[in-house]
Amino acid sequence: MGKTSPPNIGSLHDVELATLAATGDRPAFGELVRRHGSAVRALLRRMGAEASVADDLAQDAFLQAFERVAEFRGEGPFAAWVKRIAARLYVRRWRKESRLVAATDDGEASEGHGGEAFAATRIDLDEALRALPASERMCISLCYGAGLSHAEAAEALGAPLGTVKSHVKRGLDRLRGRLAPQDGASATGRQGHG
Amino acid sequence: MADLEFETRLDRMFADTPVFDDREAFARQVVTRLERGWSMRQWTIWVAGFVGGLTGVWQLVRSGVLVRAEDIPTEPVRMLSHRVMEASKMGLELSSLPFGGEVMWAAAGLSTLAVIFVAMRAVGEL
Numbered sequence: 001m002g003k004t005s006p007p008n009i010g011s012l013h014d015v016e017l018a019t020l021a022a023t024g025d026r027p028a029f030g031e032l033v034r035r036h037g038s039a040v041r042a043l044l045r046r047m048g049a050e051a052s053v054a055d056d057l058a059q060d061a062f063l064q065a066f067e068r069v070a071e072f073r074g075e076g077p078f079a080a081w082v083k084r085i086a087a088r089l090y091v092r093r094w095r096k097e098s099r100l101v102a103a104t105d106d107g108e109a110s111e112g113h114g115g116e117a118f119a120a121t122r123i124d125l126d127e128a129l130r131a132l133p134a135s136e137r138m139c140i141s142l143c144y145g146a147g148l149s150h151a152e153a154a155e156a157l158g159a160p161l162g163t164v165k166s167h168v169k170r171g172l173d174r175l176r177g178r179l180a181p182q183d184g185a186s187a188t189g190r191q192g193h194g
Numbered sequence: 195m196a197d198l199e200f201e202t203r204l205d206r207m208f209a210d211t212p213v214f215d216d217r218e219a220f221a222r223q224v225v226t227r228l229e230r231g232w233s234m235r236q237w238t239i240w241v242a243g244f245v246g247g248l249t250g251v252w253q254l255v256r257s258g259v260l261v262r263a264e265d266i267p268t269e270p271v272r273m274l275s276h277r278v279m280e281a282s283k284m285g286l287e288l289s290s291l292p293f294g295g296e297v298m299w300a301a302a303g304l305s306t307l308a309v310i311f312v313a314m315r316a317v318g319e320l
Contacts, residue, residue, distance in 0.1 A: 034221035042211040062224045125207040145208040
Protein backbone atom coordinates (compact mmCIF):
# COMPACT_ATOMS: atom_id res chain seq x y z
CA MET A 1 0.00 0.00 0.00
CA GLY A 2 1.08 3.62 0.14
CA LYS A 3 1.65 5.93 -2.74
CA THR A 4 3.43 4.80 -5.81
CA SER A 5 6.87 6.27 -6.22
CA PRO A 6 7.80 7.97 -9.46
CA PRO A 7 9.81 5.72 -11.76
CA ASN A 8 12.89 7.97 -11.62
CA ILE A 9 13.14 7.83 -7.88
CA GLY A 10 16.90 7.44 -8.05
CA SER A 11 17.30 10.84 -9.66
CA LEU A 12 15.37 12.74 -7.00
CA HIS A 13 17.09 14.96 -4.46
CA ASP A 14 17.13 13.91 -0.83
CA VAL A 15 14.69 16.63 0.11
CA GLU A 16 12.25 15.50 -2.57
CA LEU A 17 12.57 11.92 -1.40
CA ALA A 18 12.01 13.01 2.19
CA THR A 19 8.91 14.90 1.11
CA LEU A 20 7.60 11.78 -0.58
CA ALA A 21 8.49 9.70 2.46
CA ALA A 22 6.53 12.10 4.64
CA THR A 23 3.42 11.11 2.67
CA GLY A 24 4.08 7.47 3.48
CA ASP A 25 6.08 6.60 0.37
CA ARG A 26 8.23 3.76 1.65
CA PRO A 27 10.13 3.12 -1.62
CA ALA A 28 11.23 6.76 -1.57
CA PHE A 29 12.46 6.33 1.96
CA GLY A 30 14.16 3.09 0.91
CA GLU A 31 16.15 5.09 -1.61
CA LEU A 32 17.27 7.43 1.17
CA VAL A 33 18.35 4.42 3.20
CA ARG A 34 20.24 3.04 0.23
CA ARG A 35 22.05 6.35 -0.23
CA HIS A 36 22.92 7.07 3.37
CA GLY A 37 22.81 3.75 5.16
CA SER A 38 26.55 3.24 4.86
CA ALA A 39 27.33 6.63 6.39
CA VAL A 40 25.13 5.99 9.39
CA ARG A 41 26.48 2.48 9.90
CA ALA A 42 30.05 3.73 9.59
CA LEU A 43 29.45 6.46 12.15
CA LEU A 44 28.09 3.99 14.68
CA ARG A 45 31.06 1.73 14.17
CA ARG A 46 33.38 4.68 14.60
CA MET A 47 31.60 5.50 17.83
CA GLY A 48 32.55 2.06 19.07
CA ALA A 49 29.57 -0.14 18.24
CA GLU A 50 30.21 -3.66 17.04
CA ALA A 51 29.23 -4.24 13.43
CA SER A 52 26.02 -6.14 14.17
CA VAL A 53 24.98 -3.67 16.86
CA ALA A 54 25.78 -0.77 14.58
CA ASP A 55 23.62 -2.23 11.82
CA ASP A 56 20.70 -2.87 14.18
CA LEU A 57 20.90 0.62 15.59
CA ALA A 58 21.22 2.12 12.12
CA GLN A 59 18.01 0.34 11.16
CA ASP A 60 16.31 1.64 14.29
CA ALA A 61 17.56 5.12 13.49
CA PHE A 62 16.11 4.98 9.99
CA LEU A 63 12.80 3.70 11.32
CA GLN A 64 12.71 6.60 13.75
CA ALA A 65 13.66 8.92 10.95
CA PHE A 66 10.74 7.65 8.88
CA GLU A 67 8.34 8.33 11.73
CA ARG A 68 9.71 11.86 12.06
CA VAL A 69 10.57 12.55 8.45
CA ALA A 70 7.99 15.35 8.29
CA GLU A 71 10.24 17.24 10.72
CA PHE A 72 13.09 17.18 8.20
CA ARG A 73 13.02 20.56 6.49
CA GLY A 74 16.12 20.16 4.39
CA GLU A 75 18.08 22.83 6.23
CA GLY A 76 21.01 20.42 6.36
CA PRO A 77 21.97 17.16 4.70
CA PHE A 78 19.59 14.27 5.30
CA ALA A 79 22.49 12.02 6.29
CA ALA A 80 23.53 14.44 9.02
CA TRP A 81 19.98 14.45 10.39
CA VAL A 82 19.82 10.67 10.57
CA LYS A 83 23.33 10.50 11.99
CA ARG A 84 22.26 12.63 14.92
CA ILE A 85 19.32 10.32 15.56
CA ALA A 86 21.57 7.27 15.32
CA ALA A 87 24.25 8.78 17.52
CA ARG A 88 21.73 9.56 20.24
CA LEU A 89 20.35 6.03 20.02
CA TYR A 90 23.81 4.59 20.47
CA VAL A 91 24.63 6.91 23.34
CA ARG A 92 21.44 5.85 25.09
CA ARG A 93 22.39 2.22 24.69
CA TRP A 94 25.96 2.93 25.73
CA ARG A 95 24.81 4.67 28.87
CA LYS A 96 22.35 1.89 29.64
CA GLU A 97 25.15 -0.59 29.54
CA SER A 98 26.94 1.58 32.10
CA ARG A 99 29.94 1.79 29.92
CA LEU A 100 30.19 5.53 30.28
CA VAL A 101 31.08 5.29 33.94
CA ALA A 102 33.65 2.63 33.26
CA ALA A 103 34.96 4.44 30.26
CA THR A 104 35.48 7.66 32.17
CA ASP A 105 38.26 5.92 34.04
CA ASP A 106 39.35 3.76 31.19
CA GLY A 107 42.73 5.39 30.82
CA GLU A 108 44.89 4.42 27.90
CA ALA A 109 42.69 1.71 26.52
CA SER A 110 44.56 1.45 23.31
CA GLU A 111 48.08 2.48 23.88
CA GLY A 112 49.00 -1.00 22.80
CA HIS A 113 48.55 0.35 19.29
CA GLY A 114 50.63 3.40 20.01
CA GLY A 115 54.23 4.28 19.57
CA GLU A 116 56.33 5.12 16.56
CA ALA A 117 55.49 1.92 14.74
CA PHE A 118 51.82 2.89 14.81
CA ALA A 119 52.50 6.42 13.75
CA ALA A 120 54.87 5.45 11.01
CA THR A 121 52.29 3.47 9.09
CA ARG A 122 49.45 4.99 7.18
CA ILE A 123 46.69 5.16 9.69
CA ASP A 124 43.13 5.80 8.73
CA LEU A 125 40.54 7.44 10.88
CA ASP A 126 38.89 4.21 11.93
CA GLU A 127 42.11 2.80 13.24
CA ALA A 128 43.02 6.02 14.99
CA LEU A 129 39.62 6.16 16.66
CA ARG A 130 39.94 2.58 17.83
CA ALA A 131 43.11 3.63 19.57
CA LEU A 132 41.30 6.23 21.66
CA PRO A 133 39.83 5.59 25.08
CA ALA A 134 36.11 4.94 24.77
CA SER A 135 34.98 8.22 26.29
CA GLU A 136 37.23 10.29 24.03
CA ARG A 137 36.22 8.25 21.02
CA MET A 138 32.58 8.80 21.88
CA CYS A 139 32.95 12.55 22.36
CA ILE A 140 35.01 13.01 19.20
CA SER A 141 32.55 10.94 17.17
CA LEU A 142 29.58 12.83 18.52
CA CYS A 143 31.07 16.24 17.84
CA TYR A 144 32.81 15.58 14.53
CA GLY A 145 30.94 12.59 13.14
CA ALA A 146 27.39 13.32 14.22
CA GLY A 147 27.81 17.08 14.23
CA LEU A 148 26.67 17.67 17.79
CA SER A 149 27.90 20.71 19.67
CA HIS A 150 29.81 20.16 22.89
CA ALA A 151 26.71 21.13 24.82
CA GLU A 152 24.52 18.73 22.85
CA ALA A 153 27.03 15.94 23.34
CA ALA A 154 27.15 16.66 27.07
CA GLU A 155 23.38 16.54 27.23
CA ALA A 156 23.21 13.29 25.28
CA LEU A 157 25.89 11.71 27.43
CA GLY A 158 24.52 13.09 30.67
CA ALA A 159 27.99 14.37 31.45
CA PRO A 160 29.18 17.83 32.47
CA LEU A 161 30.08 20.13 29.61
CA GLY A 162 33.59 20.54 30.96
CA THR A 163 34.12 16.78 30.94
CA VAL A 164 33.05 16.54 27.32
CA LYS A 165 35.30 19.43 26.35
CA SER A 166 38.28 17.87 28.04
CA HIS A 167 37.55 14.50 26.40
CA VAL A 168 37.37 16.22 23.03
CA LYS A 169 40.59 18.12 23.66
CA ARG A 170 42.50 15.04 24.75
CA GLY A 171 41.01 13.04 21.91
CA LEU A 172 42.05 15.66 19.40
CA ASP A 173 45.55 15.69 20.81
CA ARG A 174 45.84 11.95 20.42
CA LEU A 175 44.29 11.94 16.95
CA ARG A 176 46.57 14.71 15.83
CA GLY A 177 49.55 12.69 16.90
CA ARG A 178 48.33 9.63 15.08
CA LEU A 179 46.84 11.13 11.97
CA ALA A 180 49.54 13.73 11.46
CA PRO A 181 52.54 12.60 13.47
CA GLN A 182 54.81 15.00 11.65
CA ASP A 183 52.92 17.93 13.06
CA GLY A 184 53.46 18.82 16.69
CA ALA A 185 50.99 21.64 17.06
CA SER A 186 48.87 21.58 20.17
CA ALA A 187 45.12 21.22 20.20
CA THR A 188 42.88 23.67 21.89
CA GLY A 189 39.46 22.18 21.31
CA ARG A 190 36.79 22.98 18.82
CA GLN A 191 35.50 26.48 18.57
CA GLY A 192 32.89 25.90 15.92
CA HIS A 193 31.11 23.08 17.70
CA GLY A 194 31.37 24.44 21.20
CA MET B 195 48.98 22.40 11.47
CA ALA B 196 46.51 24.92 12.76
CA ASP B 197 43.74 23.69 15.02
CA LEU B 198 41.04 24.75 12.63
CA GLU B 199 42.77 23.09 9.74
CA PHE B 200 43.07 19.83 11.64
CA GLU B 201 39.44 19.96 12.70
CA THR B 202 38.38 20.64 9.12
CA ARG B 203 40.44 17.66 8.06
CA LEU B 204 38.79 15.59 10.75
CA ASP B 205 35.35 16.69 9.56
CA ARG B 206 36.31 15.64 6.06
CA MET B 207 37.58 12.28 7.22
CA PHE B 208 34.38 11.62 9.13
CA ALA B 209 32.33 12.60 6.10
CA ASP B 210 34.38 10.28 3.92
CA THR B 211 32.61 7.04 4.68
CA PRO B 212 32.94 3.76 2.85
CA VAL B 213 30.03 2.37 0.85
CA PHE B 214 29.20 -1.02 2.22
CA ASP B 215 28.74 -3.85 -0.26
CA ASP B 216 25.48 -4.89 1.35
CA ARG B 217 23.88 -1.47 1.24
CA GLU B 218 21.05 -2.72 -0.99
CA ALA B 219 20.30 -5.55 1.42
CA PHE B 220 20.43 -3.13 4.32
CA ALA B 221 17.95 -0.80 2.63
CA ARG B 222 15.66 -3.73 1.88
CA GLN B 223 15.74 -4.80 5.51
CA VAL B 224 14.73 -1.33 6.65
CA VAL B 225 11.89 -1.15 4.12
CA THR B 226 10.74 -4.63 5.14
CA ARG B 227 10.61 -3.53 8.76
CA LEU B 228 8.68 -0.43 7.71
CA GLU B 229 6.18 -2.53 5.78
CA ARG B 230 5.81 -4.94 8.69
CA GLY B 231 5.23 -2.10 11.12
CA TRP B 232 2.67 -0.55 8.79
CA SER B 233 0.79 -3.84 8.41
CA MET B 234 0.79 -4.33 12.16
CA ARG B 235 -0.60 -0.85 12.62
CA GLN B 236 -3.36 -1.44 10.08
CA TRP B 237 -4.37 -4.71 11.67
CA THR B 238 -4.36 -3.12 15.09
CA ILE B 239 -6.66 -0.34 13.88
CA TRP B 240 -8.91 -2.85 12.13
CA VAL B 241 -9.18 -5.14 15.14
CA ALA B 242 -9.69 -2.20 17.49
CA GLY B 243 -12.45 -0.85 15.24
CA PHE B 244 -14.08 -4.24 14.98
CA VAL B 245 -13.96 -4.90 18.70
CA GLY B 246 -15.18 -1.36 19.38
CA GLY B 247 -18.06 -1.81 16.97
CA LEU B 248 -19.04 -5.14 18.47
CA THR B 249 -18.82 -3.71 21.97
CA GLY B 250 -20.98 -0.79 20.95
CA VAL B 251 -23.64 -3.02 19.43
CA TRP B 252 -23.53 -5.33 22.43
CA GLN B 253 -23.94 -2.42 24.82
CA LEU B 254 -26.90 -1.16 22.85
CA VAL B 255 -28.53 -4.56 22.95
CA ARG B 256 -27.87 -4.98 26.66
CA SER B 257 -29.11 -1.51 27.56
CA GLY B 258 -32.54 -2.41 26.24
CA VAL B 259 -32.61 0.43 23.77
CA LEU B 260 -34.17 -1.84 21.21
CA VAL B 261 -36.97 -2.84 23.54
CA ARG B 262 -37.58 0.75 24.53
CA ALA B 263 -37.52 1.79 20.91
CA GLU B 264 -40.32 -0.63 20.25
CA ASP B 265 -42.29 0.99 23.07
CA ILE B 266 -42.10 4.43 21.58
CA PRO B 267 -45.49 5.58 20.42
CA THR B 268 -45.72 4.89 16.77
CA GLU B 269 -47.44 8.09 15.75
CA PRO B 270 -44.48 10.50 16.11
CA VAL B 271 -42.18 7.97 14.50
CA ARG B 272 -44.55 7.53 11.67
CA MET B 273 -44.79 11.30 11.20
CA LEU B 274 -41.05 11.65 11.31
CA SER B 275 -40.64 8.86 8.83
CA HIS B 276 -43.17 10.49 6.63
CA ARG B 277 -41.32 13.79 6.66
CA VAL B 278 -38.01 12.10 6.02
CA MET B 279 -39.52 10.29 3.13
CA GLU B 280 -40.92 13.48 1.75
CA ALA B 281 -37.63 15.24 2.10
CA SER B 282 -35.68 12.54 0.40
CA LYS B 283 -38.38 12.04 -2.20
CA MET B 284 -37.17 8.52 -2.51
CA GLY B 285 -40.58 7.06 -2.34
CA LEU B 286 -39.35 4.55 0.20
CA GLU B 287 -41.59 3.79 3.15
CA LEU B 288 -39.78 2.49 6.20
CA SER B 289 -42.92 1.11 7.68
CA SER B 290 -43.20 -1.24 4.79
CA LEU B 291 -39.73 -2.72 5.31
CA PRO B 292 -40.01 -6.42 6.02
CA PHE B 293 -37.80 -6.52 9.15
CA GLY B 294 -37.78 -5.40 12.77
CA GLY B 295 -35.74 -3.01 14.91
CA GLU B 296 -33.01 -5.56 15.75
CA VAL B 297 -32.16 -6.00 12.12
CA MET B 298 -32.03 -2.24 11.67
CA TRP B 299 -29.59 -1.92 14.57
CA ALA B 300 -27.47 -4.78 13.30
CA ALA B 301 -27.40 -3.17 9.87
CA ALA B 302 -26.38 0.12 11.45
CA GLY B 303 -23.59 -1.65 13.33
CA LEU B 304 -22.35 -3.36 10.20
CA SER B 305 -22.50 -0.08 8.34
CA THR B 306 -20.38 1.50 11.04
CA LEU B 307 -17.85 -1.28 10.71
CA ALA B 308 -17.85 -0.86 6.97
CA VAL B 309 -17.22 2.87 7.33
CA ILE B 310 -14.34 2.17 9.73
CA PHE B 311 -12.89 -0.34 7.30
CA VAL B 312 -13.18 2.01 4.35
CA ALA B 313 -11.64 4.85 6.38
CA MET B 314 -8.78 2.59 7.39
CA ARG B 315 -8.16 1.61 3.79
CA ALA B 316 -8.31 5.25 2.76
CA VAL B 317 -5.74 6.16 5.40
CA GLY B 318 -3.58 3.35 4.13
CA GLU B 319 -3.78 4.66 0.59
CA LEU B 320 -2.86 8.20 1.59
